[in-house]
Amino acid sequence: MKKLLATLFALPLVFAAGAQSRTEVYTFPSKILGTEKSCTVYLPDGYDRSQESYPVLYLLHGAGGCHTDWTRKGYMRRITDETIASGMARPMIVVMPDATGEGEDYKGKHMGYFDVPGWNYEQFFFEEFLPAVESKYRITADKQHRAISGLSMGGGGTAAYALRHPGVFSSACPMSGLLDTFPSARNYDNAFQKSVADNSPVAMLRNMPDDQLDGVRSVRWWVDCGDDDFLWKSNVDFYSLMRQRNIPLQYRMRDGGHTWRYWETVLPDVLTFVSAGFGK
16 A cells, blocks of 8 residues: 555656656847847647647746746746646646846846836737737637736736736736835835836725726636745735725735745645636
């Protein structure tokens, strides 16, 4: 019996080890931004052997990061392979866009997911980036097969995008999200900090007219933040407003802080959650 159990427990790892997923970098010119932008794309096992179209998860990085963060720091490919192999998630394409700032540490001018003077990133994301990616790869390009998630700054982008564009995404999953203004002074570019304040999902949800709430309810929400995370309060505030405004969501606060180790434990749940929301 012990030998049988050991074999069964080992099966997901064997399947994951044999999975022929791959990642690649896709770069294309943006007329809106006036420069080239890149993204990292995860293609699941089977993509290169079929003509099947796949659902897509847009997975956003945090402040001071870039489009390779999830694969270099977050073990995204291994985690996704294992979660799909276990049967808990559907095979999907995962697209990791780039919202870096200028400078060696990526924290300078133009960092972030929102429109600022001279740099309309949100316009680029919806008018150029999504169409470019979804025409290059075999993606089922509709709301029911499109989800979004992200960590920290990317969690704030996730929530704001899904609140403003609920017809685009079936699920939205902010992780440790920057969902309101910074709780204390941060060493970031002033334009970025102003963009965070101007695009606060907490303020957006608080002030949203009742006639727009049905659109927000059409999105499946998963919000996750560690109990030791410095952004815990804005996540709790967002949860409270969602409940007050009668918008269903799954909310998790588990042990952990603002770390890659924490986000690695959340990603399998996010993959499982968005899979359940994908259309057939």
